[in-house]
Amino acid sequence: MALKRTTKAARPVLGLTMGDPAGIGPEVIAKALADRALTRLCTPVVVGSRPVMERTIAWLKLPLQVVDFNPSNGLRLKAGQVAVADPLESPLPKFRMGAATAVTGAASIAFIKEAVTLAQAGSLGGIVTAPINKEAMNMAGFHYPGHTELLADLTKTTEFGMMIVGGPLKIMFTTTHVAINALSPLLTTERIGKAIRLAHLGLTKYFGIVRPRIGVAALNPHAGEHGLFGNEESTSIAPAVKLARAAGIKASDPLPADTLFGKAARGDYDGVVAMYHDQGLIPLKLVAFGTCVNLTVGLPIIRTSVDHGTAYDIAGKGVAEHGSLLEAVKVAARLAKSWSPVTKTSR
Known part of the structure; x- marks a missing residue:
């Protein structure tokens, strides 16, 4: 039995x-x-290992009690109770904090799969993901570049992309984890046209901007300087912009990245399409380090994520900050209150 779908007045149930x-x-x-800021935003359900959650709460000496998640009871929890949906058939064997292993990699995949199943069944209004480790995931036999591609596979989504939101910036990425010397052929x-479409979808559907102004970043210094520093602007980016405009999207010409992000931060553009990972993340983390939120655009479910990794170097030391998770919950909760399934973008 699925939970009743949330209304604008209700707190959404988030995994x-x-x-x-x-x-x-x-x-x-x-x-x-x-x-308390979290429970004012949503009704949380942890999708993970119950024993690990219990040990973590005890170690941190927090006034919380773990109970099993039961969607049929409407999540009527007492104060201090934490609902956990544990998909593992048996408790995890002993593992070392801060170390990549196939066991923990496989567990992290199982948690994601369970969350997607619950969200698609209507038991969760959205998913907020804590970080996975790509090495551990690959050791377990799951060869995905990251969360985004795995979620797209699980939901059978063909057009999707990573938008990261922080401070005044909303950035869609054309490529993500790619070596610089492999960028140009990609x-x-x-691919650039797809990123522009997804930026438009994200800004209209997720943020309610009717006719968003999208700044498209050039790849090369000075936008190539008429071919002097590269020609990707004229051979790939400008043609993608032309097609986007023909579809009614307000996309800019390829603009030098060293000025575009400043213009976007001042409000000249509602969003930016970046060509590669660091081109977008350096300005984002300069203006909103620790509060950026990863939003996967195009999925049939809501998914946001923290902007940090597994931080193996501090795992188990009690010093990790939870501010980024709260920011991701804020975005997911706001979206869940007015959510309707994503439809296909126009081509």
């Missing part, structure tokens, strides 16, 4: 996936659960 149990995911989730007109 918080534990991520890699050997990272800081369990710690930041536990700290967030003890923060920046096709089709």
Whole structure:
């Protein structure tokens, strides 16, 4: 039996996936659960290992009690109770904090799969993901670049992208985890056009901007300087912009990145399409380090995420901050109150 879908007045039920149990995911989730700001935003359900959650809460000496998630009871929880949906058939064997292993990698995948199943069944209004570790995930036999591609596969989504929101900036990425020397062949007109469409979808559907102004970043210094510093602007980016405009999207010409992000921060553009990972993340983290939120655009479910990794170097030390998780919950909760399934973008 699925939970009744949330209304604008209700607190949405959000699934918080534990991520890699050997990272800081369990710690930041536990700290967030003890923060009243979280329960004012949503009714949280932890999707992860119940024993790990219990140990983490006890270690941090938090006034919380773990109970099993039961969607049929409407989540009627007493004060201090934490609902956990644990998909694992047996408790995790002993593992070392801060170390990548196949066991914890497989567990992190199981948590994501369970969260997607619950969200698609209507038992969760959205998913907020704690970080996974790509090495551990690959050790377990799951060869995805990251969360985004795994979620797209699980939901059978073909057009999707990573938008990161922080401070005044909303940035859609054309490529993400790609070596710089491999970028140019990947920046096709089709791929850039897809990023522009997804930026438009994200800004209209998720943020309610009727006719968003999208700044499109150039790849090369000075937007190539008429081919002097590269020609990707004329061969790939400008043709993608032309197609987007023909579809009614307000996209800029390829603009030098060193000025575009400043213009976007001042409000000249509602969103930016970045060509590669660091081009977008450096300005984002300069203006909103620790409060950025990763939003996957195009999925049939809501998914937001923290802007940090598993932080193996501090896992198990009790010093991890939960502010980024709270920011991700804020975005997911706001979206869940007015959510309707994403439809296909126009081509």
